[in-house]
Amino acid sequence: MSLQSHLLDIRDLTVDFATPQGSLRAVRGVSLQVVQGECLAVVGESGSGKSQTFLAGLGLLAGNGKAHGSVRYQGSEILSQGEAALNAVRGPGIAFVSQDPMNALTPHLKIGQQMTEAVVDRGTLSPARARERALELLRFVGINEPEERLSQYPHEFSGGMRQRVAIAMALMPRPQLLIADEPTTALDVTVQARIVALLAALRDDGLGVVLITHDLGVVAGLADRVAVMYAGRLVEVGPAADFFSAPLHPYAAALRDSVPRLGVKTSRLQTIDGQPPRPGEMLAGCAFAPRCRHAQAVCRTLIPSLQVLESGREVACHFPLARATAAIVADFASESVR
Amino acid sequence: MAGWTREFAMNEQAQASIGLDEDADRAVSLWGEALGRLLGNRAAIISLILLAVLLLASVFAPLISPHTIDAVDWSLGSLATPPSFRGSHWFGTDANGRDLFVRVWAGTRVSLLVAILATLVSVVIGVGWGATAGYFGGRTDHLMMRFVDVLYALPYMFFVIILTVVFGRSLWLIFLALGAVGWLTMARIVRGQALSLRRKEFVEAAEVLGLPPWRIIQRHIVPNVMGTVIVYATLTVPQVILFESFLSFLGLGVQEPLTSLGRLVAEGATEMETAPWLLIVPSVVLATLLLCLNFIGDGLRDALDPRQV
Amino acid sequence: MSAPLLEVSHLSVRYALGRTSPWNQQRSVLALSDISLSVIEGRSLGVVGESGSGKSTLARAVLGLAQPEAGEIRWCGRPLQTGDRRAMQAVRRDIQVIFQDPFGSLDPRMTAGASVMEAIAALDRPVAPDEARERVRCAFSEVGLDWGIANRYPHQLSGGQCQRVAIARATVVRPRLLICDEAVSALDVSIQAQVVNLLRDLAEQHAMTLLFISHNLAVVRHICVDVAVLRAGRLLEFASSETVFTAPTDPYTRDLLDAVPDPEAALRRRARHEAARP
Secondary structure (H helix, E strand, C coil): CCCCCCCEEEEEEEEEEEECCEEEEEEEEEEEEECCCCEEEEECCCCCCHHHHHHHHCCCCCCCEEEEEEEEECCEECCCCCHHHHHHHECCCEEEECCCHHHHCCCCCCHHHHHHHHHHHHCCCCHHHHHHHHHHHHHHCCCCCHHHHHCCCHHHCCHHHHHHHHHHHHHCCCCCEEEEECCCCCCCHHHHHHHHHHHHHHHHCCCEEEEEECCHHHHHHHCCEEEEEECCEEEEEEEHHHHHHCCCCHHHHHHHHHCCCCCCCCCCCCCCCCCCCCCCCCCCCCCCHHHCCCCCHHHHHCCCCCEECCCCCEECCCCCCCHHHHHHHHHHHHCCCC | CHHHHHHHHHHHHHHHHHHHCCCCCCCCCHHHHHHHHHHCCHHHHHHHHHHHHHHHHHHHHHHHCCCCCCCECCCCCCCCCCCCCCCCCCCCECCCCEEHHHHHHHHHHHHHHHHHHHHHHHHHHHHHHHHHHHHHCHHHHHHHHHHHHHHHHCCHHHHHHHHHHHHCCCHHHHHHHHHHHHHHHHHHHHHHHHHHHHCCHHHHHHHHCCCCHHHHHHHHHHHHHHHHHHHHHHHHHHHHHHHHHHHHHCCCCCCCCCCCHHHHHHHHHHCCCCCCHHHHHHHHHHHHHHHHHHHHHHHHHHHHCCCCC | CCCEEEEEEEEEEEEEEECCCCCCCCEEEEEEEEEEEEEECCCCEEEECCCCCCHHHHHHHHHCCCCCCEEEEEECCEECCCCCHHHHHHHHCCEEEECCCCCCCCCCCCCHHHHHHHHHHHHCCCCCHHHHHHHHHHHHHHCCCCHHHHHCCHHHCCHHHHHHHHHHHHHCCCCCEEEEECCCCCCCHHHHHHHHHHHHHHHHHCCCEEEEEECCHHHHHHHCCEEEEEECCEEEEEEEHHHHHHCCCCHHHHHHHHHCCCHHHHHHHHHHHHHHCC
């Protein structure tokens, strides 16, 4: 067990949304920890609840959402605290970068203004120092001619640059933890590569990074640990290398296999039959059972709980892929790669 | 053209048959869902009920009164008598001895009729104009909307006054004039919506299917702007009623013996000091009507917003 | 050697950007500049590039949604008058499209069944309502959709389902060329794989050629026989998939290939990086 205290400690988090059709449960009993200098990737598809898990802690859920459980930041509880307590944590504690940079940036304010307003309003930095820091950060994220850029508007930047500006803005108050929700979706591959390198550099500097994504390529380049979510539950947690070489949960394995890879030309892509359940859909037994090749009768009636194995990895499955993985590791080694 | 019509008639039939197919899920009506949302809005429901009451009253209430709108009651001591439940003049009488109860409901009927018809005219013309301008864009849009701009700039009151002087004060002229102005704003609103819809991929997909422009406007543009149109229509009705009241106030509105709420308010204003009920009763009815329509309009806007799913 | 289905010669497309003030010149950008390529029947073509490369503009030009400034487009040897709606009517049945946003490409006020039905009504000889309904039913099962959702509206369907409806609508009239403009980019990874396989299967079953536009090179590798690489409106490479992916001539193509996130390569790189750290 590491002696580092957890930056973020989520325990048994449940998030419900009140809708005209009744109560929808988006997150079911999720427990995760993040430490400094580590990148945790939370992987899942639409409706898996991966974003809501972190929005809940920051008090950013939609009006009809209610969270239960515990979310601690550096030991103190932040779940469902008042705006004052949350504001103390947001910014200098936890920074959040959302998926669409155009949403994070106010269209009618200049970049410089947006970047400095949070720290100046709080009194953390004087306007002059704030401006210096903004320039520093813009350079750090790879934006040339930062002095000029500070007086430009968001629409004058390309998508990739906007995302980098959003990241720089999030870093202004020197947060300890950065939560990035799909930071590379909708960006070109070359820009993606740069953002990944940037986040890796931040992680190496000691920042805790939570990467919420469904893009496994990005996960491979950045993540230290991977947590896979399906239908609101955690199904597998463990080191990234283990996730890619020997996934334990059938969904994790199928996800890894369905990513088309450049070096390999096959006639058909591996797919997972069927579709993920709709958000909040109630299912008896394991949510993945209808689509799982290895499903047995017990899978359809009993929900598997998240178990910790000796290796420290966690999996929620009645029949985790232990033996099968040996075969997959062998295949990886023998496939021809570009 | 006839070919298209025939094909699309078949298309409608075939779509309807999918709707009835037992194997397919029951069709959820989009309007039904919106209605559901509207019913959840308390202010809108109360307003709807109140509006219905006023409507029914305007049609049926005069039947329970023995008086007519223009008969002078000579049996009263003075001409303008205050409201009382003892006699048969529940709302009192006006300066000419005519029963106010019957006159108020007759006025409500006229005001509502004028407003609804005028709004209908403005919706039909406005939607057609705006959807066409927005869909075609470019020069067509430019010309069509400049025409709207020019009309907007005309001194409207002047225009109406001249028309009334030339053609006399007929009811048809009134609502034609009102509708003729109302369509301008409607056209602008619809054109804005149509412009943004034009860029959507489903409209491009319809073009790639080879659908002619008028078909695309009819099947894809107009249905998708109807939500906004309905909301603005309900907010136009009170505007038209107010405008008609203004015309009546100026003496240009409906002619005797027909009356409207506006006329009644105008008449009541002149007798304000001696017979305040002549002003109060029609004003209260008018204000209630306008408030209800505004709340319903607001409720519709919330209910028809597609983002609220 | 089959004749080219689609031939593009020296195509240039310009977009107007509007003026910054009434006295300035009308600004514009050349989205495509002197592009020449061809699609051979049976050989799916992949068009790759980053944002701003003009790949979507190419699709729009072929479909007649954008007008060329210069150059020519030929369909089965005959010039395509993309500006003339009546002339395009003749080829509409043969060239169809699937767009990127699954929810945006369906009319929010039309049910899934109605959207597919519209294609039959628009592009096929008049059919009786029952026959039309049967064809829609077949189209649904071809793309793997449950007939039960025929009366649902787009907002009641998932992204994958919407995209399948769009595919059903595009393929029900059996086009010869299906243009897929980033058709899987907005879908979840596991659904992407399903839809990619579906497109391959449909192309094979119905002798349909795909013009697959994407920034995802790995997917293009799986589907396409020929590949064209675009950058800033210019064509950099146009060759078979094997050539472009294993022996690219242009350095930009090589950069592009290097940037593709490949899990194994990334993991190996990281392992080396970790080992090298003090």
